[in-house]
Amino acid sequence: MSASLPPIADPDSQKNPEPEREHVAVYTEVSDAALSEFLSAYDIGSLLSFKGIAEGVENSNFFLHTTQGSYILTLYEKRVREGDLPFFIGLMEHLSARGLACPQPVRDRAGTALGQLCGRPAAIVSFLEGVSVKTPGVGHCRELGRALAELHAAGADFGMARENSLSVESWRPLFAQAEAQADSVAPGLAERTRADLALLETAWPQNLPGGVIHADLFTDNVFFIGDSLSGLIDFYFACTDAFAYDLAVCLNAWCFEADGRFHRDMAAALIAGYEAVRPLEPAEVAALPILCRGAALRFMLTRLVDWLNVPPGALVKPKDPREFDRRLTFHRQARDARDYGRQA
Numbered sequence: 279m280s281a282s283l284p285p286i287a288d289p290d291s292q293k294n295p296e297p298e299r300e301h302v303a304v305y306t307e308v309s310d311a312a313l314s315e316f317l318s319a320y321d322i323g324s325l326l327s328f329k330g331i332a333e334g335v336e337n338s339n340f341f342l343h344t345t346q347g348s349y350i351l352t353l354y355e356k357r358v359r360e361g362d363l364p365f366f367i368g369l370m371e372h373l374s375a376r377g378l379a380c381p382q383p384v385r386d387r388a389g390t391a392l393g394q395l396c397g398r399p400a401a402i403v404s405f406l407e408g409v410s411v412k413t414p415g416v417g418h419c420r421e422l423g424r425a426l427a428e429l430h431a432a433g434a435d436f437g438m439a440r441e442n443s444l445s446v447e448s449w450r451p452l453f454a455q456a457e458a459q460a461d462s463v464a465p466g467l468a469e470r471t472r473a474d475l476a477l478l479e480t481a482w483p484q485n486l487p488g489g490v491i492h493a494d495l496f497t498d499n500v501f502f503i504g505d506s507l508s509g510l511i512d513f514y515f516a517c518t519d520a521f522a523y524d525l526a527v528c529l530n531a532w533c534f535e536a537d538g539r540f541h542r543d544m545a546a547a548l549i550a551g552y553e554a555v556r557p558l559e560p561a562e563v564a565a566l567p568i569l570c571r572g573a574a575l576r577f578m579l580t581r582l583v584d585w586l587n588v589p590p591g592a593l594v595k596p597k598d599p600r601e602f603d604r605r606l607t608f609h610r611q612a613r614d615a616r617d618y619g620r621q622a
């Protein structure tokens with residue numbers, strides 16, 4: 279399947295951002311015969327229906343309804359390193375066994391949770407009820423903060439580790455791929471990014487409390503039923519890093535408008551929800567502004583590289599790097615955690 283994209287390096291073409299997910303993100307077609315053979319290894323009943331899911335960027339996802347229930351089938355596409363899959367699958371198994379509302383991988387009769395389908399690594403996970411919120415409020419942020427701290431606690435005795443391949447050391451090489459064209463996306467972006475990189479590489483905090491983090495807990499990866507958080511999905515950026523960095527990712531993802539306006543009340547609720555479960559240590563509180571600035575730069579850079587490198591026939595419209603350029607304007611002037619709504 280293919281879809282045409284607007285010219286990507288023309289900022290005016292996206293002055294009024296359109297919905298970000300307008301293309302079907304199913305990269306691998308799965309035939310009935312291939313699916314039947316794949317499912318014959320599992321004890322999940324017989325197939326009632328099967329449908330590709332448009333949302334999502336990285337992988338091909340399908341809803342599966344069987345006589346025993348609902349599931350998600352994921353075919354892992356090229357951007358996910360195959361060697362990382364045991365970490366992701368093992369982590370979801372671990373967290374769901376600890377009671378966290380996240381997808382639970384389903385093992386086949388041989389006890390394996392990772393198989394092969396249509397030439398791709400593939401897994402079936404439990405279906406989570408709920409919907410993601412497009413315009414979160416204070417209550418959602420408080421719930422999110424709680425769930426994030428619960429995730430950090432539940433991951434404490436997980437036996438595997440995975441380096442954060444998108445942490446500070448990766449940002450300069452990422453920027454090198456985009457530097458020459460950065461100013462065509464936003465005037466002055468290259469110079470601003472050079473200055474941010476220089477500062478962050480010097481000031482990036484080390485030795486903060488850490489463990490397993492989600493690292494991509496944006497609104498599309500969190501489900502709610504009514505006002506209650508019902509599940510966390512998409513663990514495919516999860517890694518071992520500072521807990522407070524995960525909080526910084528969430529502050530960026532949940533507490534800003536696309537135009538850069540900051541919602542202090544939502545940030546305060548997010549931090550308070552987190553601290554109701556796991557109080558931050560003084561070093562984490564002190565590091566919050568720099569962590570938020572780094573998290574914003576990380577998403578600006580990955581978006582920028584994608585924006586400038588849309589492959590022919592791409593199925594998914596790239597996300598706008600300028601949203602994070604605008605957030606960086608806020609982070610550059612933040613002095614301490616009080617600017618993010620944390621009570622002193």
Ligand SMILES: Nc1ncnc2c1ncn2[C@@H]1O[C@H](COP(=O)(O)OP(=O)(O)O)[C@@H](O)[C@H]1O
Binds near residue numbers: 333339
């Ligand atoms: N366990 C799940 N339960 C319910 N829906 C899911 C589940 N996993 C994925 N989905 C659906 O599939 C979509 C894409 O999943 P996601 O993991 O975000 O894909 P990608 O890694 O490709 O971005 C989600 O927005 C959601 O609608």
Ligand SMILES: N[C@@H](CCOP(=O)(O)O)C(=O)O
Binds near residue numbers: 334494496580597
């Ligand atoms: N959250 C990232 C992009 C990753 O997309 P996801 O669908 O895998 O969460 C961003 O906003 O840049």
